[in-house]
Amino acid sequence: MIDFEIPAETAELAARIRTFVDEEIIPFEKDPRLTAHGPTEELRDDMVALARKAGLLTFQAEKRFGGLQPSHLGQAVLFEAAGWSTLGPIALNCAAPDEGNMFLLSKIANPAQTLEFLQPVIAGEHRSVFAMTEPDGAGSDPGQLATTAVRDGDHYVINGRKWLITGANGARTWIIMADLEGAGATLFLCHGDAPGLIIERTMDTMDRNYVEGHAVVRFDDLRLPKSALLGEEGQAFRYAQLRLAPARLTHCMRWLGAATRAQAIAVEHARTRTAFGKPIGQHQGVGFMLAENEIALQQCRLMIWWACWVLDQGHQGRHESSMVKSMVAEELFKVADRCVQVLGGMGISDETPVAMIFRDIRAFRLYDGPTEVHKYAISRKVLAGA
Known part of the structure; x- marks a missing residue:
């Protein structure tokens, strides 16, 4: 029950x-x-x-x-x-990405790695990075991973290019996904000041809710000791899935809070702003938008809670988290859009945080997998007779 x-x-x-x-x-x-x-x-x-x-x-x-x-x-x-x-x-x-990275490291880091790379992030002293996404394909389809790692004696040497790497500037704990020769996708740990780890530039994006934004990164003969191996060789995709289901949901939780605030601001505006002889909230066009928002927010909340309940029962929740991520991302975007509409001209300004929330929630439809990728995964499960 x-x-x-x-x-x-x-x-x-x-x-x-x-x-x-x-x-x-x-x-x-x-x-x-x-x-x-x-x-x-x-x-x-x-x-x-x-x-x-x-x-x-x-x-x-x-x-x-x-x-x-x-x-x-x-x-x-x-x-x-x-x-x-x-x-x-x-x-x-x-x-994100620290919360998801802390979760992953707490599951697979060895004691020495925990002390060096995880505990400073938990203490708020360091930030972390999960470097997977690449300009030429790897992202929603990590099978297109092009960054390589080769063994060289007691070291690994990594070469490749990543982009949209959140919080790269100033991050101290790095989790890097690379294709290890003879093993496949593998995770490695290193510090942000390691020689050969080059931050080329910070990208200009519409969102601004992550520390230091998103960067383009190059690995130029990044040389790491054997102790940098995170978990087992060739298991990066399995570890990424371990991280992704809970991380999808925590994204949804945080953005639900932001969308709820946008709704509160829109409701207060609709109570006090007048047009044509009465508060605009009493006009059906505005009142119905607020009603639709209230319905959507509660639907999103219950979907999140349902998927969390599945995880709390010990299940992986991949299918459920995909359903929640795709539904919540789309619905919260609609909520934020209606809030902008209710606020009118003020809604596209920085007079309130609603415009910022709108921009950031638009990007949320892409974080941790675009809606379309999740729907593709859901449809495959459905067609397989799940």
Whole structure:
């Protein structure tokens, strides 16, 4: 039986997180260090310091690392609260890609790697990168992986090019996917200042909610010791799937929080802005948009909770997470679009955060797999008689 009753301690923590985001983080949305390429490292450090002081930093970490280790359903409630501002997850250290990378490393890193690469990320001292996507194909179809790794004595030598690598500038912990000769797709760990790891440029993108934006990266004879191998040779695709199902859902949780805030702003505007003799919310055209948003937000919330329940029962949840990711990404985009419409001219300005939320949620339809790729996977499952 599915039970969606939220434990009192989870509800109380969500309220603490929401208050923290409201009082401490939302003021940073007007900070000049929130640039076209996202928050700067300095802005991120300032916000992380506040979360650490409040005792809320990396609350989702496993208990062995000092976190609360909430269930997936608990995470849904807490991450939605964190997402009330797009800066909230960054401050609380539960934003992508760090949150997904912490999850992956906690499952497959050995003790030495955990100490060197994972624990500084959990502590909010370092940021991390998952370098898979490439300009010539590898991304939604990782089978087109072109970055290579070869063995050279006690080392691996990596060559290739990646792009849309989130948070590359300044990141210290790097997870790199490369095609290892004779083994296939393999994951490697290294530090961001390793010789041969070259950040060519930061790309100009429409979203600005990730620290230091997205970069183009080149590996030019990047030489790594055998200890850099993450997990087993040739198992990168399996490890990526381990990471992807929960990461898809945490994306949905955070953006649900942002879309809910956009709706709250639109509702308040519809109550107070008048046209043709009454508040615009009393006009059917506007009122119906707000009603559609309210329906969509609750549908998204219940879909997320359902998939989280599946994961909490010990299932992989790949099919369910694909269904949720494709549905939630599309519906939240519609919610944000209607909020822009309700706000009118103000909706396309930075007078409120709605325009920023709209731009970022548009990009969410591509993060962790475009909607069309998920629908393709869903259809294959359906046609196979699942």
